[in-house]
Amino acid sequence: MKLVATLICMVLAITTLQAQQITVTGTVNDETNSPLAGVNVTVNETNANTVTDYDGNYALKAEIGQALKFRYVGYGTIERKVKNKKPIDVQMKPSVTLDEVVEVVEAEAMEVKKMSIRGKVSEGYFLNSSYPVNNQVSNNESYDKIQENIFKSVKTAPLSTFSIDVDKAGYSNIRRMINHGQKIPKDAVKIEEMINYFSYNYPQPKRNEPFSIITEVANSPWNKNTKLVKIGLKGKDIATENTPASNLVFLLDVSGSMNSANKLGLLKSAMGVLVDQLREQDKVSIVVYAGAAGTVLEPTEGANKEKIMKAINNLSAGGSTAGGEGIKLAYKIAEENFIKNGNNRVILATDGDFNVGASSDRAMEDLIEEKRESGVFLTCLGFGMGNYKDSKMETLADKGNGNHAYIDTMQEAKKVLGTEFFGTIYTIAKDVKLQVEFNPKKVQAYRLIGYENRLLNDEDFNDDTKDAGELGSGHTVTALYEIIPVGVKSDYLKDIDDLKYTNTNNTSNTKELLTVKFRYKEPDGNKSKLIVKTLKDNNTDIKNTSKDFQFSAAVALFGQQLRDSEFIATKSREDVIQLAEAGRGKDDQGYRAEFIRLVKSYK
Incomplete structure (x- = not known):
């Protein structure tokens, strides 16, 4: 009898231990031992769910004896049993295809739907009750139609005018779709918002100007006979x-x-x-x-x-x-x-x-x-x-x-x-507009990459009643142009007749590729101020440009691939990855590394 009582006590003790709810913590790394952000961590028995932060850390309520499942698109699923209060650290390795991940997500979506699980867990994580039930984005989501900018002839349209855009929703929305194994609608791809999601190491403004301006030009990484121009703005940093x-x-x-x-x-x-x-x-x-x-x-x-x-x-x-x-x-x-x-x-x-x-x-x-x-x-x-x-x-x-x-x-x-x-x-400048004038002796055609819904009429540039974008403290804004130099034959540019009454041969400086004009207002002002900057031509390979230029070009290339653009000669994800790796730089917060992982995982 004494032995039976002892066994019963042991069983009760084990049962009590297993029923004990604890906060499980840990870190998830990739195959290079770098933190992996956005990994889905799920308790198998309850479907309680969280995701890792940008340092790869997670925290989740679970009971001893339950199992945690770690999932990330493009990586093998890992399960670990909760044995005690010690951290559960995981290293994930690439192994599965996107199709396999989609199947896993779909299966779990059906199970979650059956159980009608919903609600919030304390400490800032939540139960995920809205897995997609297939790899299509719902028809109930709405996106404005985007008509991709085409190449324009400098003969007929020497000016390009647009408003800045500091919105970043386009990138995080696409990231959500990729992480859920969904196909991405073309109209959800806003290339300017993808590029501007990332911060760039542009110089602080000088004197009393609210922002600095940086320009670069290099040979295009996706078309051998074109060039790429980068125009960057950096808002003045104001301490909180x-x-x-x-x-x-x-x-x-x-x-x-x-x-x-x-x-x-x-x-x-x-x-x-x-x-x-x-x-x-x-x-x-x-x-x-x-x-x-x-x-x-x-x-x-x-x-x-x-x-x-x-x-x-x-x-x-x-x-x-x-x-x-x-x-x-x-x-x-x-x-x-x-x-x-x-x-x-x-x-x-x-x-x-x-x-x-x-x-x-x-x-x-x-x-x-x-x-x-x-x-x-x-x-x-x-x-x-x-x-x-x-x-x-x-x-x-x-x-x-x-x-x-x-x-x-x-x-x-x-x-x-x-x-x-x-x-x-903290807005430091409002109604910020850009107008680029191209030198017809250097450029025969150009196209602005993205900003389709931010285009302005040329006459709007000097019209202070026309609304434009705002720039906040410390914000960076980047715009990319692809240009076709004079003398280059291109299938992207259609022939037009020579102009009889317009002389496009006069230019004061044949070394200049373009002139950029910026207009902005003080946050409480009504009259705009003007800044002018020129860019001289060169034949630099993009590999010899700044890290920021290379990375922004990689993001632009991926966006164009997602949109199935007719203006790029490469559909290879590897080209995006190589360019992004070259431009990754210091990457303190890991956002650029996350972009590279997204490109690798998207099929």
Whole structure:
């Protein structure tokens, strides 16, 4: 009897130990021992899920005896049993094809759907209840049609004019699709947003100018008879403690379409990152909208973080989407609490699925254009998948003197709302326009890569009533042109008759390739200022240019491959990888390494 009692006690002890829930932590590295960000870590028995951060670290609730599954597109799946409280570190190795990963994701998607798992886990990670059920992006997601820029003849169009774009949503949205094994719609590929997602080591501005300008030219890495021109801007870095007080109105979508973990659940955790950044001099209000709009937090000092987070954590989703009413109310509160010479901004967080009130793109555009005259800027944060309305989010951001980001993970939330946030909201120049004049003795044709929805009429450059993009503290903006030199035969350029009345042979400096003009306004100004810079021609191989030039060219090439562009001579992913590896540079945060892994994994 004594022996039986002892055995029973041992069994009970083991059972109790196995039922003990702990926080499992660890680090995931790739085959080179570099941190691997974005790895899906799942508890087999409960489907609780998190992803690794940019240092490869993760934290997840599990019980002793349960198993963790580690998955990353292009890498072999690994399982590890939870035995104790010690960290579980994993090294992943490339082995599986994308098709195999898609099958795994699809199978688990069906299982997750059956169990109807949803909700948020503490400590900033969440249950992922929205796996794609196939490798197609849902038809309910909407993207504006993009008509790729073509080569233009310098004879007939010597000027190229466009607005800057600091939006970065295009890259994180594509990353989401690749990580879920989905095919990418061409219209979701915004090459300028892919390029501008990354920071570049451009020099700080001199004197009192708000930004510096850098230009480079080299032989094109994807067409042997063309050249590539890079134009880069760098906004002046302003220390956080030196930025003025902020008047922020959080406008949060709590409609029924947000009722999933990677929408409202992720939104709550993401807003916590932003709240951590607030200072005593900042103030926050919270407006929510579903079937109607309402205020859930009156203006509150940034130091009262507990009160702000309580209001956010109490939110739940349900009802239709009265987005127009929410925007009106948010701007009303922002205007009533306006801080002169401060940061006054509405921060909209939604999947963009407006369906009550002002819902059409045109109606929303008119509403935001009217409201921006108040001096209140707009930031749009996109969440979720399946019915994500990128077209509406971009419309709102463009017309509201603001910017647009897509948050797919907590890592992206920390980037957008943490390390980069005060740089984003502190606008140092608005209505920034570029106009490039090409020298007809050097260039016979050119095309701007990306920026299709940012093109301006040439006469808009000098018209201060025309809206353009904003530049925040520390931001970099990069634009690439591909040019066909004079004397080069190209299938990309169609013949036109010689012009009878226009003389294109006069130019003052035959060594200059082009002249770049920049116009911008002070954040509270109405009259623009002008900066002019020229670029001389050379025949440098891109391998001998800056790391930034090589990496931005790699991103542009990958974007063109995703769009199946007619203007590139290589469809090889290896060409992208080699160019990106050469331009990887210091890469402190690991974003460039992540890009290289995405290219390797995309099929």
